[in-house]
Amino acid sequence: MPGCFLSVRQVCALAILFAILGSGAGAQGDGVMPQPHPFGSAETLQYSIEWRLITAGTAELKIEPAHDANHPEWQIHGHVESAGLVSKLYKLDDNYTSHIGDQFCVSTSEMDAFEGKKHHDAKVSYDYTRNRAVFLERDLLKNTTMSTKEIQLPGCVSDVLGGLYKMRTLRLQPGQSAQIPTSDGKKWAPVRIEAQEREEIKNHVGDFKTIRYEAFLFNGVIYSKKASMLVWVTDDERHLPVQIRARMGFPIGSITLSLEKEDHQ
DSSP states (O other), X not given: OHHHHHHHHHHHHHHHHOTTOOBTTOOXXXXXXXXXXOOOSOEEEEEEEEXXXXXXXXXXXXXXXXXXXXXXXXXXXXXXXXXXXXHHHSOEEEEEEEXXXXXXXXXXXXXXXXXXXXXXXXXXXXXXXXXXXXXXEEETTTTEEEEEEEEEOSSSBBOTTHHHHHHHHHOOOTTOEEEEEXXXXXXXXXXXXXXXXXXXXXXXXXXXXXXXXXXXXXXXXXXXXXXXXXXXXESSSSOOEEEXXXXXXXXXXXXXXXXXXXXXX
16 A cells, blocks of 8 residues: 555656756757746645545645846745545655756755655756766665765756746647656656647636646656656646646556645735
8 A cells, every 4th residue: 555655646746846848958849949937926836636536635836036137046846745545544745846047957956755654855966067967865764875876967957846837938839749858867858748739627716728738758767657647737828737637557547636726926
């Protein structure tokens, strides 16, 4: 059972932290280029997580800009927490923070994860002067190093959190796609993003006209599990992600994140 819910956590984190997009060079494919989207104010998005028709947890995504006209920078926070039956079986409390710069290039990222009886911390530093990423994971309860790795990068890349915001600048229309370098600090790969169809999404927040995207991040490099990742963004200037769904095989099935609340400051 714990192994099963660990996979659930990974997919929830994938969905809200969204390791699917972003690069300093811009999207490549079908002539699509990112448009300016400075995120000049703080934005907080809150989601409910549904799994097997039960509420499995909550997720929150927040971006805060650093007001520097010469060097655009943002700090992004992601939080995934289990609830209800899932929490009783396998408590999850994951926090993710990253710093991104111009063109949404990630400079540092950190995951602080409480999972069951475990407490791990993973940090990544991205050095673009050498085009290298250095990954370090520690067991905070045992005060030991679990894993270290250094990899070569193709240049500026997105991390697993800033990619969502990069995606919202691409303005992909149905039939368009892009190939974008993505890294988690342990590996990198170009990830294909495909805009598929216009659909209407309804939840208790309201009715939304959206474009459904598919991110092919389960490509055997970034993530090896067989699954699909879909995201519905509003068909307007905001490109607000109102629904995210990961479809996996047995025994996980589908996990859906639905927008519950948005706040702008």
